[in-house]
Amino acid sequence: MLWTMGSALITGASSGIGREFAWKLAEEYNNLVLVARNKDRLEALAEKIRNTTGVQVEVLPADLSTEEGALRVAERLSATKRPIGLLVNNAGFGLGQDFVDGELERELEALNTMVRAVMITCHAAAKAMKERGSGGIINVSSMTALTAQGTYSAHKAWVRTFTEGLAAELAGSGVHVTAVCPGLVHSEFHSRAGVDANQWSDKMFASPADIVKASLKACRRGQVIVTPTVLYKAAAAALRLSPRKLVRYVAGPARSGRTEGMPLE
Ligand SMILES: NC(=O)c1ccc[n+]([C@@H]2O[C@H](COP(=O)([O-])OP(=O)(O)OC[C@H]3O[C@@H](n4cnc5c(N)ncnc54)[C@H](OP(=O)(O)O)[C@@H]3O)[C@@H](O)[C@H]2O)c1
Structure with missing residues (x-):
């Protein structure tokens, strides 16, 4: 058991x-x-989990790209009845477009979901957890926080830096805060963004189970940043040591995986 309260x-x-x-x-x-x-998907999952494990599962449908959705989740995080001991900020998506020729509306949806909602929910959760003197927050960032893949990289870099600041602010409070920086993971992420995941070797993908195991272990022991799997630990080290010009070349917008990506300069 992780957070008993x-x-x-x-x-x-x-x-x-x-x-x-x-x-x-x-x-x-x-x-x-x-x-x-x-x-519908949440209800179906909740039913399966209840039947299999016997735990209580609430379903809270919300569009986190809207202020109303993010505030409704924040309200649940602040509730003193059935308090939340662990917040996992994981919702996110690839934009599937370049910035200049893309839709501004899609950009704002991404920013609101992956940055604004993370800030709003962390504000509510951190306050409630600090008052109780215990809790955990896991924010899902990405390896792309270290690359230059457009606004998606920028949002994930924000999540990573924001998480570090929050962890420092909450040090000694009993609340652990962790940013998780996965590389490629098998999920619906690529198909939703219009990216063919088959273009990469299967060896480059981690499973969601790998990511979750590393995240919970890191948060449990108070580790602030975790990059799951050996392959991406090595990639993160290489990115940190490389000149940014090289990073922009090998991991800029043209490497988003979309077939209509921008040509290399
Ligand atoms: N897969 C990768 O290679 C990879 C690598 C690094 C980081 N990540 C990050 O990992 C996180 C999880 O992604 P995943 O790979 O598991 O992708 P996924 O299978 O596509 O899952 C994304 C989840 O986010 C939810 N979501 C999307 N927009 C939302 C919104 N506006 N409001 C509320 N929920 C929303 C989706 O549910 P609904 O559509 O029902 O709302 C879905 O449950 C994301 O933050 C992603 O950026 C993924």
Whole structure:
């Protein structure tokens, strides 16, 4: 069991990494609150988890790209009845477009989901957890926080830096805060972004289970940044040591994986 005083709230729980967080935490006998837009998928998952593990599962459908959705989740995080002991900010998506020729509306949807909602939910959760003197927050960033793949990289870099600051602010409070920086992971992420995941070798992918195991272990022991799997630990080290000009060349927008990506300069 991870956080005995409370439930775990997971955003983006209907699929991929979030769904795996839900199963793993339920198997550790934590009650759950599942957040995503697709209510039917959340209800179906909740029913399966209840029947299999016996834990209590609440379903909280919310579109985190909207202020109303993010504030509704924040309200649940602040509640003193059935308090939340672990927040997993996992909802996110690849934009599937370049910045200049893309839709501004899509950009704002991404920013609001992966940055604004993370700030709003962390503000509510951190305050409640600090008052109780215990809790955990896991924010899913990405390896792309170290690359130059457009606004997606920028949002994930924000998540990583924001998490470091929050962890420092909460040091000694009993609240652990962790940013997770996965590389490629098998999920619906690539198909949703219009990217053919088959272009990369299967060896380059981690499973959602790998990511969840590394994230929970890191948060449990108070590790602030975790890059799961040996391959991406090495890649992160190489990115940190490389000149930024080289990083922009090998890991800029042209390497997003979309077939219509920008040509290399
Ligand atoms: N897969 C990778 O290679 C990879 C690598 C590094 C980091 N990540 C990060 O990992 C996280 C999870 O992604 P995944 O790979 O598991 O992808 P996924 O299978 O596509 O799952 C994404 C989840 O986010 C939810 N979501 C998307 N937009 C939302 C919104 N506006 N409001 C609420 N929920 C929303 C989706 O549910 P609904 O559609 O029902 O709302 C879904 O549950 C993301 O933050 C992603 O950036 C992924």
